[in-house]
Amino acid sequence: MINRRILQILPLFLITALVIQLSFLKKCYADAFAYIPNGGDDTVSIIKISDNTITADIPVGDGPFGVATSEEYLYVTNESVGTVSIISETFNMSIDTLDAGTSPRGIAATSDGSYLYIANYTENTISIIDTSTKTRNPIGVGLNPIGVSVSPINDYVYVTNSGDDSLSIISVESQELFVTLKNHYYLYYTNDTEDIAFDAPYGVAVSSNGYYVYVVNNGNNTISVIYNGTVYSTGEDFDWDDYDADNDEEGPYNLYEPISVGNDPRGVVVTPDTNYLYVTNYGDDTVSVISLSSWAVTETITVGDGPYGISITPSGDFVYVVNELSGNVSVIYTDHDDEGDYDDNTVVATLDIGNSPIGFGNFIGGKTPRKPTSLVADLEDTNTITVTWNDNSDDELGFRLIRKRYISGTFTVIATIDANITEYTDSDLENDSNYYYKVCAYNHAGDSDYSDQDYATTGNEDAGCFIGTITSGLSIKAHVKVLMTLLDRLLSGS
Numbered sequence: 001m002i003n004r005r006i007l008q009i010l011p012l013f014l015i016t017a018l019v020i021q022l023s024f025l026k027k028c029y030a031d032a033f034a035y036i037p038n039g040g041d042d043t044v045s046i047i048k049i050s051d052n053t054i055t056a057d058i059p060v061g062d063g064p065f066g067v068a069t070s071e072e073y074l075y076v077t078n079e080s081v082g083t084v085s086i087i088s089e090t091f092n093m094s095i096d097t098l099d100a101g102t103s104p105r106g107i108a109a110t111s112d113g114s115y116l117y118i119a120n121y122t123e124n125t126i127s128i129i130d131t132s133t134k135t136r137n138p139i140g141v142g143l144n145p146i147g148v149s150v151s152p153i154n155d156y157v158y159v160t161n162s163g164d165d166s167l168s169i170i171s172v173e174s175q176e177l178f179v180t181l182k183n184h185y186y187l188y189y190t191n192d193t194e195d196i197a198f199d200a201p202y203g204v205a206v207s208s209n210g211y212y213v214y215v216v217n218n219g220n221n222t223i224s225v226i227y228n229g230t231v232y233s234t235g236e237d238f239d240w241d242d243y244d245a246d247n248d249e250e251g252p253y254n255l256y257e258p259i260s261v262g263n264d265p266r267g268v269v270v271t272p273d274t275n276y277l278y279v280t281n282y283g284d285d286t287v288s289v290i291s292l293s294s295w296a297v298t299e300t301i302t303v304g305d306g307p308y309g310i311s312i313t314p315s316g317d318f319v320y321v322v323n324e325l326s327g328n329v330s331v332i333y334t335d336h337d338d339e340g341d342y343d344d345n346t347v348v349a350t351l352d353i354g355n356s357p358i359g360f361g362n363f364i365g366g367k368t369p370r371k372p373t374s375l376v377a378d379l380e381d382t383n384t385i386t387v388t389w390n391d392n393s394d395d396e397l398g399f400r401l402i403r404k405r406y407i408s409g410t411f412t413v414i415a416t417i418d419a420n421i422t423e424y425t426d427s428d429l430e431n432d433s434n435y436y437y438k439v440c441a442y443n444h445a446g447d448s449d450y451s452d453q454d455y456a457t458t459g460n461e462d463a464g465c466f467i468g469t470i471t472s473g474l475s476i477k478a479h480v481k482v483l484m485t486l487l488d489r490l491l492s493g494s
Contacts, residue, residue, distance in 0.1 A: 074365055145162070153209070198217060384428075435458065
């Protein structure tokens with residue numbers, strides 16, 4: 001079935017062609033892709049993440065600059081003509097063009113693609129576009145807005161205003177300006193009041209829980225870290241009247257000590273596990289790696305000439321850096337504690353693309369695999385359990401199998417299994433114990449949902465928990481879980 005949103009925005013003459021294409025689609029959704037706007041060619045290059053091949057170059061408007069992805073679509077701002085191009089990630093083709101405003105640069109989208117937020121650099125506005133009605137509502141922000149980021153929890157939009165050293169925050173719920181933060185304005189300075197919060201701010205990123213905002217200061221080569229936990233903890237009781245806007249010791253937004261990076265920084269991305277930031281330094285041809293545990297640059301990676309945009313795969317394995325002056329993309333393998341396939345924080349590929357690529361924003365999108373189903377755990381002998389499942393996709397890189405002992409135990413990953421393998425033998429287990437299993441599929445776009453769990457009992461046929469056996473697969477009350485855990489432990493001698 002064609003998605004309803006496709007029908008809303010596709011020109012009618014394309015629908016017949018897409019229906020024909022649908023008949024040839026396999027059960028996979030898609031790989032992950034990097035979509036890189038080439039400002040000098042008026043195209044978007046598409047890179048397939050799994051093998052780093054260029055699969056297509058899609059024509060868009062004049063001067064493509066900013067980029068954002070959602071569940072289904074890619075959005076590209078065309079700065080020279082004031083439009084935004086909409087590209088279907090399912091079919092990798094341009095399907096519509098909308099009015100965006102004057103000199104659109106940065107762009108972000110809600111995760112479902114319902115709303116777009118576009119920074120109009122010379123208009124000093126943010127265009128809020130409802131993609132279902134294609135209507136545009138511009139709201140005023142600071143001077144020369146350029147970077148835009150929507151919190152992953154879809155509650156606030158953060159806009160860097162490079163012309164007046166400020167950060168505007170828009171409420172997604174009300175679609176109105178919530179506040180514009182400036183130096184010594186509604187900020188609590190946790191380190192030193194001489195710290196500079198914003199100096200020609202450029203790129204912006206938000207942590208996965210929405211609590212931390214990372215702002216690139218192009219003017220003084222630093223990263224500002226803003227904590228908004230006070231706003232979240234106060235909730236509906238939050239009131240601006242409770243704060244003195246000019247008091248550096250009581251603002252609702254905390255400013256931590258800025259972190260120095262390289263020369264002329266532009267873009268920033270935070271890893272999904274929130275352990276690291278990666279920052280492009282346009283003037284040094286480098287990327288700074290910042291540890292968020294030590295709040296310091298731990299490594300500096302040399303990339304191509306003029307690194308600008310930067311994005312990370314949803315799985316967190318690779319960072320893609322767009323090098324404007326050398327017309328290529330550097331692929332960095334992220335930090336894996338020296339346990340991955342490559343050396344940590346090294347460039348593992350360099351890909352030539354188009355002329356003057358920028359890629360300012362989140363330019364990586366794709367579909368995770370479908371979740372495995374019908375997981376079954378069977379006792380093979382006294383201390384060995386075989387786990388099997390159904391593979392429902394053909395675009396996975398592999399599977400992650402998790403296990404816990406006892407109903408109240410904690411699941412941990414026990415095996416990473418190659419693609420198309422649907423069986424695992426778990427051996428040398430403790431006697432007379434219940435072991436519970438789940439499995440997910442993964443690719444470069446991320447992890448699927450986990451399968452339903454199943455369990456098996458080690459030891460002889462009389463071992464294990466009787467209550468666990470008769471309630472397996474049912475909704476279990478809390479007091480029954482406690483009894484199951486107790487019996488699990490008694491039967492296993494723990």
